[in-house]
């Protein structure tokens with residue numbers, strides 16, 4: 001290397017240290033890259049941080065602001081007293097804040113809501129960020145940092161934000177051996193073997209990332225819960241994590257095994273009506289709170305997929321939930337009781353949660369909330385909303401989404417989930433007349449004075465980029481933003497995320513955003529269009545196996561149970577002539593779903609067994625529609641590959657390359673899905689694949705031989 005070339009090389013190492021070494025995705029959406037100086041000029045009135053309260057949370061807020069500023073402009077903000085150019089942060093008790101905001105407004109601030117305002121007083125300029133609670137101020141600071149990056153509103157800010165849900169919670173399906181059920185981003189973040197003495201720096205980073213999007217709670221362990229988690233040995237580890245998370249406003253919850261009194265308490269049973277069992281739970285809860293005074297509560301999967309529960313003793317889910325609720329009640333703890341139950345009986349699996357829980361409405365304690373998966377089966381690429389939403393009048397209900405992509409290509413496929421989340425939240429249940437959306441039922445609008453919460457199964461693991469796929473980070477981000485405000489659009493959320501995570505250049509933002517916004521529909525098209533569901537490979541759920549037959553397996557774990565392909569047609573008859581699952585929906589939806597001509601086409605095969613030649617709205621047959629959908633999914637992925645290759649100049653080489661490689665896998669998988677499903681269904685339809693679409697490239701018999709080595713049950 002010539003000497004001047006060497007000098008340039010060394011110089012460039014200093015100039016671009018981050019893009020060369022650090023773009024591994026670990027900084028998430030909190031990268032705080034330099035902002036253009038013209039933009040920073042607008043912020044010349046921002047020089048100091050004024051904070052007059054002692055608080056770990058406010059220290060975090062001040063530090064975050066300062067670090068962000070250093071990233072944006074190269075200059076940290078220094079702490080100072082109230083003076084011109086200060087960002088004033090604090091609670092409604094702060095003297096500074098009281099000097100700048102009217103008393104009535106401060107009194108009106110409640111809970112975690114916050115206010116951000118540009119204030120001019122005595123010729124001085126201030127930016128005020130205030131809340132009743134310290135954590136609300138922290139949320140306000142993160143919101144402000146986001147606004148700066150979106151280049152919105154500085155100098156005339158007047159923002160009030162309040163969260164739609166009181167509890168915004170992640171569910172980790174992390175096992176104590178650090179494997180993660182349905183996790184695709186490496187091992188669990190929680191290093192149980194080192195806790196409580198060694199605290200990984202990632203615990204704080206995790207808490208910070210969650211706080212930045214308003215997530216305020218976490219269930220640390222798998223709902224397929226080991227009783228061990230409630231032993232003293234583990235509780236001190238849980239306490240260590242809770243201590244790290246506390247200043248970030250995050251409460252810890254645990255998933256508990258219903259048999260814990262018997263398994264670790266040495267009792268003869270775990271019958272909820274056994275006074276010894278009640279006593280055991282009371283004592284255990286007391287022990288938990290003595291270690292973790294702000295402990296959130298329990299999440300319970302009971303009498304589901306082989307787990308123990310109250311029905312083992314002839315008791316109901318209400319009996320089971322109430323025994324825990326009574327133990328938690330004195331401390332303000334909550335029970336999240338899952339409605340994900342289905343037995344081996346004959347009843348359509350999609351109907352079972354409703355059948356089980358509706359008769360129990362009114363029997364649960366006030367601190368019990370029923371956690372319901374968004375759809376009636378299991379986190380499929382598309383399902384109708386669960387009919388249980390709105391069906392319980394006296395019991396609070398919460399949604400459980402799945403951020404981890406169990407049924408959506410693991411961390412190999414690029415799928416932006418905000419449109420899926422919003423589809424559920426915006427669905428009208430008609431429970432209280434038109435406009436009774438799932439959001440309004442669960443956020444307290446239509447069930448006032450009830451607990452409100454929203455949850456999602458996390459996709460976070462030990463991988464450097466946290467989520468396995470760089471774009472899977474967007475789903476964590478989107479869940480948090482929607483849990484805070486479900487009225488935000490999927491587009492707005494994508495826009496924020498792209499600008500903070502990758503680039504603010506519109507040449508990048510616009511095409512990438514369009515790719516994200518269509519990506520969920522694309523995955524539906526190449527996996528399971530028109531309402532088909534659960535045609536996944538057995539066990540691991542990666543890839544297609546519509547033909548799958550496992551001798552001795554539960555019928556409702558097999559694709560044929562769901563697609564019901566035969567010579568007459570395809571789809572599950574859930575109308576009044578079939579399983580009558582439609583009857584679980586309120587009018588007029590029950591009628592709409594029941595009527596093949598009015599049923600939305602994207603759910604047609606969910607509710608109807610449809611003849612292959614049935615004429616769809618576009619005049620083509622159902623079979624042809626199916627073929628065109630699969631083909632369109634494949635073509636869309638090809639488009640994404642082109643979009644991604646074109647944006648190469650705008651981002652770092654590492655993330656570009658990693659996403660490019662994943663898109664290749666996705667493109668491959670989309671063709672696999674298309675060929676597997678069409679060739680298999682064709683053995684029933686006996687109709688040609690329309691001649692204007694790409695021909696299959698695989699032989700059905702070869703696809704049937706694929707067996708991936710991934711260990712998972714059902």
Ligand code: GCV
Nearest residue numbers: 173181182223224301340378
């Ligand atoms: C945690 C599905 C998944 C299981 C999961 C279960 C649940 O069946 O495949 O891995 O178990 O849902 O939500 O409880």
